Amino acid sequence: MPSLMMEHAMPAPHPNPPPQAGEGTNDRCANLSFFLADEDATLALARRLAAQLRPGMVIHLRGELGAGKTTLVRGMLNALGFSGRVKSPTYTLVEPYHVTGLNLRHFDLYRLHDEAEWEAAGFRDEFDGHNVFFIEWPEKAQGLAPQADVEINLTILNEGRKAEVRANTETGRQCLEQL
Numbered sequence: 008m009p010s011l012m013m014e015h016a017m018p019a020p021h022p023n024p025p026p027q028a029g030e031g032t033n034d035r036c037a038n039l040s041f042f043l044a045d046e047d048a049t050l051a052l053a054r055r056l057a058a059q060l061r062p063g064m065v066i067h068l069r070g071e072l073g074a075g076k077t078t079l080v081r082g083m084l085n086a087l088g089f090s091g092r093v094k095s096p097t098y099t100l101v102e103p104y105h106v107t108g109l110n111l112r113h114f115d116l117y118r119l120h121d122e123a124e125w126e127a128a129g130f131r132d133e134f135d136g137h138n139v140f141f142i143e144w145p146e147k148a149q150g151l152a153p154q155a156d157v158e159i160n161l162t163i164l165n166e167g168r169k170a171e172v173r174a175n176t177e178t179g180r181q182c183l184e185q186l
């Protein structure tokens with residue numbers, strides 16, 4: 008079995024697209040599903056995603072602890088040319104990167120307590136439409152973090168992981184079309 012197997016690739020309309028703000032053509036969504044047999048397969052998906060990143064793009068990463076969210080982010084940063092250590096921003100909540108002309112922010116909101124902490128940290132100002140955002144645990148910042156162009160759901164299987172990649176905006180749909 009190939010380590011990175013695409014189960015289906017359908018740039019088809021989603022039955023119940025969530026309401027979107029500020030998008031002209033938001034009625035289309037795309038869903039891709041991958042079986043990731045091992046960490047190398049996760050990194051291979053990361054490389055493909057990295058090639059599609061554009062300034063302002065927001066990627067939400069969902070899945071339980073150990074699902075591979077940070078592994079995906081590390082893979083994308085390394086694919087872009089970042090050779091340093093990608094540390095999980097569990098306590099700092101965010102880690103900034105600048106690599107090959109892109110400003111990127113890696114959020115891990117697992118330990119975000121409340122809106123006051125969000126405001127105090129100045130996160131509101133981060134979302135300027137130019138940075139690329141990877142957000143682990145976006146559900147901890149309901150209504151505060153910007154909506155995702157691309158949402159990645161990772162599930163731990165007996166062996167390996169399942170990755171479901173979904174586009175919520177036109178930008179996200181273009182990303183998935185090229186994936």
Ligand SMILES: Nc1ncnc2c1ncn2[C@@H]1O[C@H](COP(=O)(O)OP(=O)(O)O)[C@@H](O)[C@H]1O
Binds near residue numbers: 074
């Ligand atoms: N496809 C995969 N199959 C099995 N193990 C994986 C796979 N992808 C990543 N891993 C491993 O699972 C762990 C994921 O950790 P991490 O990326 O920190 O998870 P998270 O950020 O979701 O908490 C790492 O030990 C990594 O080596």
Ligand SMILES: [Mg+2]
Binds near residue numbers: 077095115143
């Ligand atoms: Mg993590």
